Structure formats: structure tokens, C-alpha cells
Amino acid sequence: MTTAKEWPLWEVFIRSRDGLHHKHAGSLHAPDAELAIQNARDLYTRRSEGVSSWVIPSADIVASEPADKESLFDPAASKVYRHPTFYTIPDEVTNI
């Protein structure tokens, strides 16, 4: 077994076509950003899945804590008035 340092982990984001967001595709190992882009091409766009890619060192990603899920996200659940379907509009009124 090699004792050398493992190549760092990167997260890969792919834009599937112009006009859409980059979306998380997966992760990979690469020694630097340049090779991470190359490897992302080979690993995540073998069938024309993308026109642009981002790579970000996994260690630099800041994520919310699962334990904070309720306090962060649950308050939105009771705020149904933020959705258009909450409001009653008479049937004869159109284009609204």
C-alpha cells in the first residue's frame, strides 16, 4: 500500500445546458483544480450531460447541521399564505 497522501476530494456541479443552474453531480478525487475539471469531464459527462462544470474542494463546503433541520426549515411549513393558492379569487375573474 502506498503511504503517499490521498488526492483530495472535490464536489462536481454540472450545468446540463445553457439557461439552467449548475447541479450537484457527485464527487471525485483529483490532485488539483485543473485535473478535477478533467476528471469531472470523464466521470460525469460521458453522454453529453453538460456544457459547463464547477469543481469545489469538498473540505470548503459548509453545510447546515441535520440537528438544525427543524429550527431552520420547519417555520416555512405554517406560512401557507406565501403561496398563491392560499388566496380566494372569484371564478369569473381571469388572468390573475
Next chain:
Amino acid sequence: MAGQDRPELVAAPDETALEAAFQARVDAETRIEPRDWMPEKYRRFMIRQISQHAHSEYVGMLPEGNWITRAPTLRRKAALLAKIQDEAGHAAYLYSAAETLGTTRDQTLEDLHSGKAKYSSIFNYPVLTWADIGTIGWLVDGAAIVNQVALCRTSYGPYARAMVRICKEESFHQRQGFEIMTTLAHGAPEQKEMAQDALNRWWWPALMMFGPHDADSPNSEIAFKWKVKRQSNDELRQRFVDMTIPQADFLGLSVPDPDLTWNETTGHYDFGPIDWDEFWRVVKGDGLCNRDRLDARRSAHEDGAWVREAAMAHAEKKRAAKQNVA
């Protein structure tokens, strides 16, 4: 998602409550994600299953690699190259999924090289003729797809997502294999004979890919409880047989099983007994190619070590130079 996302192994006093909450999430079909609390046993179970799955994809390249330069046409060669590149990709998706559970890539590979971790026994059979390449695509990838479609709804999120991607890509593997078989089976008598010979050798090992009978599968109970799997080995094996026999009929080839009959009552094919002694012999290391496969894998890793080290050294040098400028 990321390797640093090692789930905290909370030694809380109310471990039982945490486990109950975990099971409730599983039962409610909520996927378990890397940073969620999970029982240590679940974490270890998933690492074992995902890494063995990854190793199978990885080792699966070896029997086919030998045939790239021997492919009969450029079309077949391009297809085989693409298939093998896919296997490498599939291994990479799965190794990444295993890493979300707190393993390192190096440790996972070390477990393969030391023989501690297993991979699918099917890859310990030799690939003797071009018809074997067709049969592998048709039967081995076909069986893998049946297994993997069932795993697309597995409880661990990163594993399920890898499966969805793999299933999408693997369909072409089976179809290119069947196309090879169609050409051979409808070709010269010698070609048809070659196709039949390959089917004779690969049929039973393909059925063994689904694992032991449910009654002899010690991990099944907990795998069902955690919704890691949702169909039993025998159910999936039966599905594969039912799908495959009409395809063999189309080719005008017959599977090497004198007991195979259509059962009107059950609506399934009945098939003969599987040689489980052979299965366990190959699992335990005494298949025809176990040693060759591991030797090839180890030397590829060791011979490539200098490249990995040089790339890392180069990256560090560039980084240092950039910092000095700044």
C-alpha cells in the same frame, strides 16, 4: 456528499431512542443522508455493501480489457471501450458513496488488495472467446441490472443516487452484448456453436450472482429491516430467469439446464438446483481466476503509485508558488 461528512457517532445515553427515530425514518421512506444520525451497525453494513459493489465494478473491467484489441470490428471495439470506461465510472460513483460514510478511498482499496473485501464472484471466471464478451453483456450486465434496479430505492441516499445513474448507463451494456449474441447466433455454424458454448459456461455463474437462497442469506433480515434491499435473492433470480429464457429462445440457444420448464400454475420458469459448493469455492478464493484478478488489480495500483505521487507533488508545488506570488 463529502468525505468530511462523517456521521457523528453520538454516544448518547438514549441510543435506543435515536435508533427508534432512525427506524421510523426508514419506515416512512425518508432517505438517510450522510450527516444524519445512523446506527453504527447500519454505517458498517452500508460501507461493506457499497464498497463490495464498487470493487465488483472495478474488477469487472479486468476480464474485458483483454478483448479490446481483439474486438472483431471497429464498432465492437468502440462499444467495448465505452463499456469498460463506464465500469470505471461506476466504481468511482460507488467509492464516493462509500466515502460519505467515513471511509477513505485508500482504505477501501487496501481492503480489496488484501483480500479482506470481496467482489462479485462472476469476475473470477475466464473470458475465453469473443462470444463470452457477448454473453457477459447479455447475462452478467443483465443480472446486474435486475439487482441494481431493485437498489435504486435503497435507504441510503448517496447509494440510491449512484444506482439510478448506473442503471441509466448500464442498459447499453446489456444491449450491446445481446447484439453480439444475435450476430453470432445467426452467423456461421461455428459462430453459433461458440455462442452456445459461452452460454453453457456463463449461465449458472450468472444465476449465482443473486447470492445464496434466502434461507442461507444471513444478512437478508437486517437488510430488509433497514430497507437496504426490498426483494429477496430468490425473487430477483426468478425475475432474471423469466426475462432471459425468451431472449435465449429468440437466439435459438438453450440454457444448460435439463430441469428448466415453464410452470403454467405459477407463471414462472422452474429451474434446476444451483451448485452452491462451486459458489462458495469461488467466493472463498478458489475460482479459476481469483488470483489473476487480484494480482492484476494490485500491480495496476502499485505501478501507478508514482503517477499519483507525482501529480500530488506537482499540485503542491504550484500551490506554493502561487502563495509566494500573492
